[in-house]
Amino acid sequence: MVDYDKIKELALESGFTHIGDLDADLIELRTEVRDMCAENKCKSYGKNWSCPPGCGTLSECEDKIRKFKKGLILQTTGELEDSFDFEAMTEINEAHGKAIADFAKKIGGIYPEAMVLGAGACTICKECTYPDEPCRFPDKMIASMEAYGIVVSDICSANNIPYYYGPNTLTYVGCVLID
Numbered sequence: 001m002v003d004y005d006k007i008k009e010l011a012l013e014s015g016f017t018h019i020g021d022l023d024a025d026l027i028e029l030r031t032e033v034r035d036m037c038a039e040n041k042c043k044s045y046g047k048n049w050s051c052p053p054g055c056g057t058l059s060e061c062e063d064k065i066r067k068f069k070k071g072l073i074l075q076t077t078g079e080l081e082d083s084f085d086f087e088a089m090t091e092i093n094e095a096h097g098k099a100i101a102d103f104a105k106k107i108g109g110i111y112p113e114a115m116v117l118g119a120g121a122c123t124i125c126k127e128c129t130y131p132d133e134p135c136r137f138p139d140k141m142i143a144s145m146e147a148y149g150i151v152v153s154d155i156c157s158a159n160n161i162p163y164y165y166g167p168n169t170l171t172y173v174g175c176v177l178i179d
């Protein structure tokens with residue numbers, strides 16, 4: 001039986017600011033999110049095994065997600081001076097990435113089958129091998145919620161977890177699927 005209280009403690013130790021229960025049946029994988037990826041505003045589309053199209057079709061991603069019933073939503077919230085505070089936005093994004101990487105190591109040691117999704121492309125290697133060579137660390141690679149077609153605000157509200165924590169705050173979202 002999965003000890004979710006213990007896992008929540010580990011997640012807090014990794015640096016997340018908010019953690020909530022995730023009902024995997026409420027996860028919707030939407031082609032519209034994939035369409036936004038294809039616009040390549042983040043410049044990662046077609047450049048990383050963790051991003052579309054390298055991370056697989058939406059149907060392949062759905063097959064992976066539907067193996068699970070429960071998990072946790074993992075959030076990192078930070079404060080901005082104003083809506084143009086790009087330095088703080090970068091810092092919050094980096095803090096979330098570090099928390100995801102740290103937590104993925106911990107959870108992988110306890111539940112090797114657990115699946116962690118973060119925000120943005122995998123950054124384990126300085127340069128991703130995509131598409132010329134296979135991924136160097138397929139067991140460690142962390143794809144993003146968006147790559148799996150998930151609208152992060154929707155999955156938070158479906159699970160009764162806030163996504164908005166007030167004016168001049170920014171929240172990055174990840175999740176772990178465990179059982």
Ligand code: SF4
Nearest residue numbers: 049122125128135136
């Ligand atoms: S582990 Fe390396 S090769 Fe694999 S997706 Fe991440 S950056 Fe690319």
